[in-house]
Amino acid sequence: MSFSSLPVPVEVEQTKPQSSLDKPWKVIVLNDPVNLMNYVVMVFRKVFGYGETKAIKHMKEVHELGKSVLWTGEREQAENYAYQLQRWRLHTILEEDD
Secondary structure (H helix, E strand, O other), X not given: OOHHHOOOOOOXXXXXXXXXXXXXXXXXXXXXXXXXXXXXXXXXXXXXXXXXXXXXXXXHHHHHHOEEEEEEEOHHHHHHHHHHHHHOOOOEEEEEOO
């Protein structure tokens, strides 16, 4: 038997359907007892470029509701935002959007 008569293995790449790869992710900041409200507003303005009114709205959601969804979109960008917020010491999580 020669090597040329052996079957060549075929690699089958298994990927997730495109729709599951495109699912948006939510960047969520959770309330904590450490950070002052004006600090949180400043961080939201720096990281997301929010105006003061929008930053205050999200800060109030965090303070009153325990969390706020600050951004929704592609996973890689969501991870980048979460990383930046965590560097500012804000308690941040990511969730897949429904």
